[in-house]
Amino acid sequence: MNRQLISSGSTFETQIGYSRAMVAGPWVFVSGTTGFNYTNMTISDDVVEQAEQCMKNIEAALTQAGARWSDVVRVTYVLPDASEFEACWPVLRKYLGEVRPAAMMISASLLDPRMKIEVEVTALKAG
Secondary structure: OEEEOOOOOOOHHHHHHHHOOEEOOOOEEEEEEOOOOOOOOOOOOOOHHHHHHHHHEEEHHHHOOOOOOOHEEEEEEEEEOOOHHHHHHHHHHHHHHOOOOOEEEEOOOOOOOOOOOOEEEEOOOOO
16 A cells, blocks of 8 residues: 655654654545644644644645545544633534534643644545
8 A cells, every 4th residue: 555645844743753644545644733834833822723723734734635624534632721622613613514523532731832722633535
């Protein structure tokens, strides 16, 4: 099976040793993605703005992989402060409301204290 590695250009990818996404056959595995704007490596202080940027970053990876939001079958959300999750729902619904993948939300610390949400998705490309 061929593997295709997808990069966002984030400095984290080379520093840590991972890819933004990896394509294996019809599967697309998008790494945990935070609200950093990878073009200038900035991040908002607002959890909702971070959620929006997470989804934009994921969408870019899916597009590079030849997939769409409608291909997403699984999503995992990680937030250090679980009480902030509900504020993100409108953003998450905007991208996944019609898709309705299997989902899980975890409350845990993230690598950088500025990070307020991290989102990971798995997609199965329609074929």
